[in-house]
Amino acid sequence: MATVRIPPVLRPSVGGEREVQAAGEKVGEVLDALAAEHPETRGQLFGDGGELNRYVNVYLNDEDVRVLDGLDTAVADGDTLVILPAMAGGSG
Amino acid sequence: MAGLPLRNRPCGGRYEDIVAAIGNTPLVELRRLSPKPGVRIWAKMESFNPTGSVKDRVARAMIEDAEEKGLIRPGQTILEPTSGNTGISLAMICSRKGYPLKVVMPDNVTPERTQLLEMYGAEIVSSPGDQGSNGAVAMALEMAGNDASYYMPYQYGNEANPAAHYHGTAKEILEELDGEVASFVAGLGTGGTLMGHARRFKEELGDAVKIVAAEPMQGEPVQGLRSLDDGFIPPIIDLSLLDRKIFVTNSDAITWTRRLLDEEGVFAGVSSGAIAAIAVRIAGELDEGNVVFVVCDDGWKYLSSGIYTRPLAEIENLESTLWW
Numbered sequence: 001m002a003t004v005r006i007p008p009v010l011r012p013s014v015g016g017e018r019e020v021q022a023a024g025e026k027v028g029e030v031l032d033a034l035a036a037e038h039p040e041t042r043g044q045l046f047g048d049g050g051e052l053n054r055y056v057n058v059y060l061n062d063e064d065v066r067v068l069d070g071l072d073t074a075v076a077d078g079d080t081l082v083i084l085p086a087m088a089g090g091s092g
Numbered sequence: 093m094a095g096l097p098l099r100n101r102p103c104g105g106r107y108e109d110i111v112a113a114i115g116n117t118p119l120v121e122l123r124r125l126s127p128k129p130g131v132r133i134w135a136k137m138e139s140f141n142p143t144g145s146v147k148d149r150v151a152r153a154m155i156e157d158a159e160e161k162g163l164i165r166p167g168q169t170i171l172e173p174t175s176g177n178t179g180i181s182l183a184m185i186c187s188r189k190g191y192p193l194k195v196v197m198p199d200n201v202t203p204e205r206t207q208l209l210e211m212y213g214a215e216i217v218s219s220p221g222d223q224g225s226n227g228a229v230a231m232a233l234e235m236a237g238n239d240a241s242y243y244m245p246y247q248y249g250n251e252a253n254p255a256a257h258y259h260g261t262a263k264e265i266l267e268e269l270d271g272e273v274a275s276f277v278a279g280l281g282t283g284g285t286l287m288g289h290a291r292r293f294k295e296e297l298g299d300a301v302k303i304v305a306a307e308p309m310q311g312e313p314v315q316g317l318r319s320l321d322d323g324f325i326p327p328i329i330d331l332s333l334l335d336r337k338i339f340v341t342n343s344d345a346i347t348w349t350r351r352l353l354d355e356e357g358v359f360a361g362v363s364s365g366a367i368a369a370i371a372v373r374i375a376g377e378l379d380e381g382n383v384v385f386v387v388c389d390d391g392w393k394y395l396s397s398g399i400y401t402r403p404l405a406e407i408e409n410l411e412s413t414l415w416w
Contacts, residue, residue, distance in 0.1 A: 008312050009320060044320050055323025064307075064337035082339070086323035087224050087310050 002030050002075050005082045013040035022081075027058060028071030030081055045083075055086045111188055114141055114148040115260050119268045119384070124355045125372050130380035131274075133371055135387045136265060139360060143177075143184050143208070145389035146261070150284055151181035153256035154245035155189065164243045166190035171242040173197075173232035175225050175281075175414055176205035177389055178247050183212030194242070196232040198224060201414050204393040224310055224414055225281075226324045248282045248326040257288025265289075265384055266296060273301050274381025277371040279363045279388055280307040280337065281416060283329035290333035302335040306370040308363070309339040311411025336374075340366035342410055346399050348372075353391070353400060361389040362399065362415040 001021045006014050014020055015038070022037065024030035031052075035042035047053055051071075058065050059082040065073045075081070107113040117140045122133045138146035158164045169192045172182055179195035186193040193214040197205070200221030209216055217235070219227040229248060236244040247253050265273065276293055278285040290303040331337070340348075342362075349365025352358040360368075364387045371385035391400060394415075399407055 009318075053320060054325065055320045059339055062309075062339050064305075064339075066331055067334050067337045082309075084309065084339070085320050086325050087226055087308075 001077065003078075003080045004030065004034055005080060007084055009085055010041060010044060010083065013044065014038045024075060026071065027060060027065050027073045027075055027081065030075055031058070031071070057084045057086055058082070059084065109188070110142050111152060111185055114152050116264065117141060117261075119265065120358070122352075122356045122358070122368075125351070125368065125375075127372065127376040128379075131375045131378050132382050133375050134265075134269070134382060134384045135356075135358060135368075136261065136384060137358075137387050138261070139364075139387050139390035141181075143180050143212075144392060145177040145181060145361075146285060146386060147177040147181040147389075148184075149256040149260055150247055150253045150282075151178055151185050151245075153252040153260075154247065154250050155182070155185055155191070157250075157252035157255075158243065158245065164191065167192075169194060169242055171196070171232055171236055171244045172247065173219075173225070173228035174247070175228070175416065176201050176209075176393065178282075179214060179216075180205065180208045180212065182245070183209050183214035187213045194235075196228045196235070198228050198414050200409070200412060202394055202397055204396060208393065221412070221414065222313060223322075226322060229324060230322075247284065248324075249328055251328065253282055253284030254288035254291065254328055257285055258292045259288075261285070261386075262289045262292035266292070269382050269384070271296060272382055273297060273384055274378055275302040275304060275371075275374050275383045277304045277306060277367055277374060277383065277385040279367050279386065279416065280305040280329075281326075281363075283326045285386055285388075287328055287330060287333060294333065302374070303333060304370060304374055305334050305337040306363075306367045307337060307339050308345070308366065308416040309341045310414070310416075311342055313412035338370050338373075340369055342413075342415055343404055344369055345415065346404060346407065346410075349391070349394075349399060352387075358387060359391040359400075360387045361391055361394055363388050366416075 005019045022030045022033040118137045120135045126133045141148035171194045173196045196217045198221045199218040219231045236242050293301045345366035348369040367385045375383045
C-alpha cells in the first residue's frame with residue numbers, strides 16, 4: 001500500500017481526508033485505485049484520454065513523476081505519493 | 093598590503109552605471125557542505141547583483157529586449173506580476189530608465205519586499221495571499237487585458253528571461269569551471285533560470301550534465317485554489333530539459349538556509365536554502381564532479397521573519413508566508 005497525500009482543493013472529493021491509502025505497483029495504478037474508491041477525483045486527476053491532468057503534479061516521495069516515468073513510475077510498499085496543484089513558483 | 097598583486101582581473105569589471113554592473117557574479121566553493129572529497133559544490137552568488145537577486149539579469153534582459161523591439165519608450169507604464177524579486181529589480185531599472193512601474197504581488201510576502209519596491213518608486217497592487225503567485229499572475233493578466241497602455245514584460249512567458257541565463261549566467265559558470273559541470277541545481281519559479289542553463293549546458297555538455305529543479309512545496313494556506321483548473325504552468329517551461337524535479341518543504345528550506353549561514357557564512361534567502369538542500373543531496377549521489385547551484389538572493393529581505401536567529405518552531409506564519 002502507498003500513502004496518498006491529498007491537497008486541500010481535492011479533499012471534498014475524498015470525504016475531507018488529508019491522506020488515504022491506495023494499492024498499486026505503478027503511480028497510475030495507485031491513482032486509479034484512489035479514483036475507484038473516490039469517483040469524484042477521477043475527472044480532476046485524469047484527462048479525457050486517461051493521462052494525468054495538466055494542472056496536477058504527482059510526486060513519488062518528493063520527486064515529480066513527470067520527469068521520472070510518468071504514470072508508469074514504479075511504486076514500492078510504504079512509498080508516499082503527494083498530489084499538488086501546479087502553482088506559479090516563487091523567487092520571482 | 094602594498095605591492096600584493098591582484099589575484100583576479102578585472103576585479104569584477106568596470107561599468108558605465110549600476111544597470112550595466114548586473115551579472116559577472118562570483119562562484120564560491122562550499123567545502124563544508126560537500127559530502128565527499130571528489131565532489132565539489134559551487135554556489136553561483138547571484139545575491140551579489142545590484143538589488144541582491146538573480147532577477148536583476150532577467151529584468152534588464154526583458155526591458156532591453158522590449159526597447160530593442162520598439163515596444164516601450166520612456167514614460168510608458170510597466171506592469172508585472174511578481175513575488176518580489178523581479179519587481180524589485182524592475183523597480184531599480186525602470187527608475188534609472190524613466191518607466192513608471194506597477195507590480196502585482198501577493199500580500200503575504202515579507203514586509204521588506206514592500207519597502208524595497210517603494211524605495212525604488214514602484215506602485216504596488218496587492219493580490220490575495222491565499223492564491224499565491226497564481227493570484228498575482230491572474231490579476232496582472234486581467235489588468236493588462238483591460239488597459240492597453242500597460243506594457244507587461246511577463247517573466248513567466250518572456251523568452252528574454254531564459255535568454256538572460258543562456259547568454260549570461262550559464263556562460264559565466266562554464267568559463268569558471270572550464271566546462272566541467274556534472275549537475276546544475278536551481279529553483280523552479282518562472283522556469284527561466286532552469287531553462288536558460290539547461291539549454292546552454294545540454295548544448296555544450298550533452299546528457300553528461302544533469303539539470304535538477306528544486307521547487308517549493310507551498311504551504312496549504314497558499315494553495316487557495318477553487319479548482320485544479322486554476323493551476324498554472326509557466327509557458328517558458330519545457331519539462332523535457334529537466335532530469336529531476338524535487339520539492340522542498342518550507343521547514344527544510346529554512347533549515348538549510350541556516351546551514352548555509354552557519355556552516356559556510358553564506359547569508360542567503362529561503363529559496364537558496366531549498367536549492368542548497370537538493371544540491372547536497374545530488375552531490376551525495378555522485379562520485380566526482382562539480383555540482384553548481386544558484387544562490388538566488390541574499391537574506392536581507394527575510395530578516396523580519398526571524399529565520400536566521402529564532403528556532404524553527406518559533407517562526408510565525410511558516411506555512412502561510414510566500415517565502416519563494
